[in-house]
Amino acid sequence: MAITTDSYLRRAEREDLDTVVAWMEDTDFQHFLYGDPTRSPKQIREQIVSMLGRSVGHTMPGGLYLIIDSPSQGPMGMISLQKISWRNRSCSLDFYLGVKAMRNHMVTAIAVYRALEYCFDELNLHRVSAYIYAFNTASWRIFEKAGARREVHLRNHIYRDGVWYDIYGYGLLRREFEAAKTTISRLKSASLEHMIAQLAEAATSAKDADASKSTAQSGATAQ
Amino acid sequence: MITLDDGYIRMAEPDDARALWRLYYDGHLRASLLDTLYERMLPTVDELHEMLGRAEITQGNLFAIEDISGEVVGFCNLRGMTKASVVGDFMLMFHDPAQFHTPLADSIHQFTWERSFEMAQRKRIHAPCLRCEEAFRAYLLRHGFESVGVQREVLHAQGAWQDLETFSLESPLWQATD
Numbered sequence: 001m002a003i004t005t006d007s008y009l010r011r012a013e014r015e016d017l018d019t020v021v022a023w024m025e026d027t028d029f030q031h032f033l034y035g036d037p038t039r040s041p042k043q044i045r046e047q048i049v050s051m052l053g054r055s056v057g058h059t060m061p062g063g064l065y066l067i068i069d070s071p072s073q074g075p076m077g078m079i080s081l082q083k084i085s086w087r088n089r090s091c092s093l094d095f096y097l098g099v100k101a102m103r104n105h106m107v108t109a110i111a112v113y114r115a116l117e118y119c120f121d122e123l124n125l126h127r128v129s130a131y132i133y134a135f136n137t138a139s140w141r142i143f144e145k146a147g148a149r150r151e152v153h154l155r156n157h158i159y160r161d162g163v164w165y166d167i168y169g170y171g172l173l174r175r176e177f178e179a180a181k182t183t184i185s186r187l188k189s190a191s192l193e194h195m196i197a198q199l200a201e202a203a204t205s206a207k208d209a210d211a212s213k214s215t216a217q218s219g220a221t222a223q
Numbered sequence: 224m225i226t227l228d229d230g231y232i233r234m235a236e237p238d239d240a241r242a243l244w245r246l247y248y249d250g251h252l253r254a255s256l257l258d259t260l261y262e263r264m265l266p267t268v269d270e271l272h273e274m275l276g277r278a279e280i281t282q283g284n285l286f287a288i289e290d291i292s293g294e295v296v297g298f299c300n301l302r303g304m305t306k307a308s309v310v311g312d313f314m315l316m317f318h319d320p321a322q323f324h325t326p327l328a329d330s331i332h333q334f335t336w337e338r339s340f341e342m343a344q345r346k347r348i349h350a351p352c353l354r355c356e357e358a359f360r361a362y363l364l365r366h367g368f369e370s371v372g373v374q375r376e377v378l379h380a381q382g383a384w385q386d387l388e389t390f391s392l393e394s395p396l397w398q399a400t401d
Contacts, residue, residue, distance in 0.1 A: 062260075085260035088379050126384075127376055152372030152389060156346075157310065171375055 006072055007107050009079065009114050012052050012065040019075050020048050023098030031160070032096070032136060051080070060086050066118075068097075068111040076102045079115045081123075089126035091119060095139070109142045116146055120174045127173050133158070134166035147180030148172035227288075227330035235285040235298060240272035242287070242295035246316055252380055253359075254351040254387055255300060255314035261377045261387065288317075288331065296322055299331055301338055301348075309346040311339050313392075320358035332366045340394040347393045353378070354386040363390045 012020070023029050024044050039047075051065050062084050068077040077097040084091040095112055097103045119125045130148070132140045140150070152169030159165075224233040235243070247256055247266060258264055266274075274280055288297040297317035313335055315328070322328055339345045350368060352360050368390035376384035 083260055085262055087262050088260065088377060090261070090377060126379075129374065129377075149375075150372075151374050154371055154391075159309075169372060169374065171377075173376060 005070070005107050005110060007068055007070040007076065007111060009066045009111060009118070010069055012067045012078065014052050016067055016075060017045075017048060017052060019098070020052075020078060021045055023078075023096065024048065026098075028100065029096065029098060032133065032139075060084075066115060068107065070107075073099065073102065075099075076107065077111070079111060081115070081119065084123075084125075089124065090129065091123075091125055091127075092129045092131070093119070094130065103138075108138075109145065112142050113146060116172065116177055120177055125174070127171060128177075129172075130170045132168050132170065134168055140168055140170065143170045143172065145180070146172060147176040147183075149176070225334065227334065228326040229291055230296070230327040230330075231289040231291075231293075232286050232299065232331065232334055233289070234283070235275055235281045235287045237272045237275045239287045239295055239298075240268050240275055242318075243271050243275070243298060244268045245318060246298070249318065251320070252353050252355055252378075252385060253316055254353045254356065255298075255316050257351075257378065263378070263380055288327070290327065296327075299335070301335060309344070309397075311343065311345040311348045313339070313348045313350045315350075315359065315362070320356075323358040323362040328362060329366075340396050344397070345394060346397045347391050350390040350392070352388050352390060354388055360388070360390075363392075366392070368392045 021041075021044065024033070025041060051063065062082070064081040064084070066079040066081070067075050068079065069075050076099045077095065079093065079095045081091045081093055093112075093115065095108065095115070097108055102108070116128060119128050128148075130140075130143055131152075132143065134140075134153075144150070148170040149172070150168050151171045152167075154167040154169070156164035157167045224231050244266065246253065247264065252263075256264065275285075284300060284302055286299045286301070287295050288299060290296050296319070297315065299316075300312070300314035302312040302314075315323075315331060317323060317328070335348070339348050349371075350363055352363060354360075354373070369392075371389050371391045374387045374389070377387045378385040
């Protein structure tokens with residue numbers, strides 16, 4: 001079954017402020033954030049205002065903020081490209097799904113994929129990094145599917161709600177993304193719809209493989 | 224000033240600007256001298272002089288290392304805790320990489336241990352190290368640091384991509400109270 005989406009990425013605007021602040025204030029959403037949980041609502045708001053600030057056209061920005069938007073759903077989340085080094089041609093990428101109902105949907109994978117294409121094909125970057133909570137399996141799986149490698153494992157690194165959490169550091173090089181694109185589909189010349197279908201097919205095949213593996217294992221245990 | 228084996232350590236001051244400047248221009252790549260974007264900087268002596276005059280940069284963070292003759296032979300940087308955890312950063316630079324194998328360097332490890340784990344009660348310290356910094360890497364391993372991973376091709380310098388390895392040293396004191 002083909003999955004379709006009308007979602008797209010656009011630069012975050014000042015008008016997105018209230019939407020992004022509302023996401024950030026949601027405690028469920030905050031659980032996945034990397035920043036200091038003691039920040040006040042005012043401080044969060046100020047940070048977002050600075051993120052949405054306009055950059056002068058001829059300067060090379062240190063960060064870019066993209067909204068995952070859709071005509072039918074409205075703004076659903078945000079992808080931030082931060083710590084852009086134009087000398088090393090690298091950046092770090094974070095993504096957040098503010099609309100709970102859309103979490104774990106294919107739309108996230110597609111948006112991240114499109115953002116990575118933007119990083120490598122438009123910004124001409126060489127490397128994209130991401131630090132992700134180890135428990136946030138859905139997020140780091142998306143990165144791995146795009147070809148990223150887990151490079152760093154920081155054990156018991158972040159303390160939240162009485163628990164120490166591990167952090168994974170991922171790195172994706174341009175050549176690895178190119179290889180992943182070739183492996184999972186012929187995306188370069190394909191339409192977005194075709195790409196989505198290919199991704200869905202790849203996910204289903206992986207699920208089927210996992211299911212048959214666990215069936216085989218339980219069969220072996222029964223014997 | 225604290226007396227170490229074969230030398231001294233003290234907080235860095237503006238007069239150390241020239242000695243610090245030399246580290247940026249001697250042809251050795253050092254992770255400790257990269258900025259937050261992992262970019263190399265080429266500061267002027269004046270800029271370093273001004274930076275070393277700022278108390279928040281130097282006091283309790285950046286230390287000059289002198290040999291027994293009083294010459295500055297390197298610097299040690301112990302940066303503060305991260306916001307949501309209690310991890311410190313450790314950096315050590317010598318003008319001559321051979322210094323990493325001396326008793327002076329070993330006594331700096333003891334100094335770091337006391338300040339990070341006993342005084343500041345950090346959970347662990349991290350040390351960034353470029354793969355080309357072989358002497359520093361050997362020093363870290365000799366003093367119990369363990370690699371937590373290598374970020375590939377993060378820096379383009381001297382005509383090639385450079386990998387950055389992060390080392391970690393856990394505090395046994397923290398584990399006792401965890």
